[in-house]
Amino acid sequence: MPQTAADRERLIRLYLDDHRAGAAGGVALARRMLNENPDNYLTATLRQLTDEIQRDREVLDDVIARLGHSPNRVKMVMGAAGAWMARMKANGYIRKYSPLSRLEEFEMLSAGIMSKASLWQNCALRIARRPELAGVDFDALCQRAESQRERLESHRARIVDEAFRVTAAGGYRHVGVAEQT
Numbered sequence: 001m002p003q004t005a006a007d008r009e010r011l012i013r014l015y016l017d018d019h020r021a022g023a024a025g026g027v028a029l030a031r032r033m034l035n036e037n038p039d040n041y042l043t044a045t046l047r048q049l050t051d052e053i054q055r056d057r058e059v060l061d062d063v064i065a066r067l068g069h070s071p072n073r074v075k076m077v078m079g080a081a082g083a084w085m086a087r088m089k090a091n092g093y094i095r096k097y098s099p100l101s102r103l104e105e106f107e108m109l110s111a112g113i114m115s116k117a118s119l120w121q122n123c124a125l126r127i128a129r130r131p132e133l134a135g136v137d138f139d140a141l142c143q144r145a146e147s148q149r150e151r152l153e154s155h156r157a158r159i160v161d162e163a164f165r166v167t168a169a170g171g172y173r174h175v176g177v178a179e180q181t
Helices: 005-036 043-066 073-086 099-126 138-153 156-163
Strands: 164-166 172-174
Touching (some): 099 156
16 A cells, blocks of 8 residues: 555654653653662662663654654653553552562563664664754664663563562462562
8 A cells, every 4th residue: 555755754653652652651660660679789770771761752752853743642641651550450469569560560661672672773764864863873772772671681580589489399479578688
């Protein structure tokens, strides 16, 4: 099906809007994780990631603006609300942050970073040569996303271990916050 230039622009705008909504959720999630892990082995990594994810969202806002679009406010609110609603999911505790919360949020943040890397790759392939995007280094943004994911992934084994400790009988049990060392 042939597309007109207007069709392509509409699809690019929708695609960027979807990623902008995800970016809003990603920033909210990174901040929550940082707030819930203020003084442990994740703190330094989460502090760096939160700052970088915020900057990446600002770059995406700039790309959207340079293309003459404005972010879809409804999608932005939905992205942030999605991150908030994910907190309502059962985690073994009624009101507390648990090791399972940490694992699930870790997975969501890792998936979001992978999606962002894909966004930057796709922008590099499709729209990077547009004059209005001169100076936006999509390759460097993609490399930063890969670095973010690597830094986050370096904590996977410990997060999983804390969420599911092996019992003396060889089974698994969920570890409560009070049981952590």
